[in-house]
Amino acid sequence: RKEVEQDPGPFNVPEGATVAFNCTYSNSASQSFFWYRQDCRKEPKLLMSVYSSGNEDGRFTAQLNRASQYISLLIRDSKLSDSATYLCVVFDSSYKLIFGSGTRLLVRP
Amino acid sequence: DTAVSQTPKYLVTQMGNDKSIKCEQNLGHDTMYWYKQDSKKFLKIMFSYNNKELIINETVPNRFSPKSPDKAHLNLHIKSLELGDSAVYFCASSQGFLAGGPLYADTQYFGPGTRLTVL
Numbered sequence: 664r665k666e667v668e669q670d671p672g673p674f675n676v677p678e679g680a681t682v683a684f685n686c687t688y689s690n691s692a693s694q695s696f697f698w699y700r701q702d703c704r705k706e707p708k709l710l711m712s713v714y715s716s717g718n719e720d721g722r723f724t725a726q727l728n729r730a731s732q733y734i735s736l737l738i739r740d741s742k743l744s745d746s747a748t749y750l751c752v753v754f755d756s757s758y759k760l761i762f763g764s765g766t767r768l769l770v771r772p
Numbered sequence: 773d774t775a776v777s778q779t780p781k782y783l784v785t786q787m788g789n790d791k792s793i794k795c796e797q798n799l800g801h802d803t804m805y806w807y808k809q810d811s812k813k814f815l816k817i818m819f820s821y822n823n824k825e826l827i828i829n830e831t832v833p834n835r836f837s838p839k840s841p842d843k844a845h846l847n848l849h850i851k852s853l854e855l856g857d858s859a860v861y862f863c864a865s866s867q868g869f870l871a872g873g874p875l876y877a878d879t880q881y882f883g884p885g886t887r888l889t890v891l
Contacts, residue, residue: 695877697877704885705884705885706862706882706883706884706885707815707862707882708882709879709880748813750815754877758828758877759817759820759828759830760817760877760880762816764812764813764814765813
């Protein structure tokens with residue numbers, strides 16, 4: 664089983680749509696969780712951290728379910744500029760960031 | 773005013789050659805990293821240095837040798853390049869290593885990547 668698993672997509676949605684990505688992780692001892700965004704042929708950039716209580720940043724909402732070892736990202740009112748690959752990232756008990764392979768989002772006009 | 777920079781951006785070379793990739797950060801961070809992103813897009817850590825000291829050394833062939841002359845620089849030297857080394861190599865830095873405590877990862881800032889192609 665991969666340490667961090669994501670649906671690779673692509674998710675192809677119209678502008679204005681709401682889209683959700685899920686991610687599961689295998690190490691129950693993991694403590695910190697993140698979503699990074701990677702544009703085509705660019706470096707990953709931190710989108711948001713994921714807290715146990717869930718957190719929101721504008722149109723983006725992240726949720727964590729420790730019991731199910733599951734993280735989600737919800738994007739509301741999708742913009743063309745949201746098109747990118749979204750990487751689920753887990754800080755594991757050996758103090759390393761473990762990246763999922765990413766979920767590709769395409770927002771069409 | 774680039775925060776994390778890498779050179780070169782592209783590197784095309786023949787099998788068996790030795791090459792180096794340089795990384796510099798001007799953020800005043802203590803910790804630097806090298807990651808490899810393969811064709812399947814998995815980003816995996818290779819090495820991490822904190823204040824010039826090696827703290828993470830993943831199962832990487834010993835043909836790969838990182839060098840940190842000071843805490844703002846982390847270079848990666850690769851000997852006897854193989855076809856399987858073709859990938860994008862990202863350098864990253866963070867303020868510290870576990871600066872927020874053992875449960876929290878410091879935000880990592882990535883360089884633009886070096887696309888290595890071995891022919």
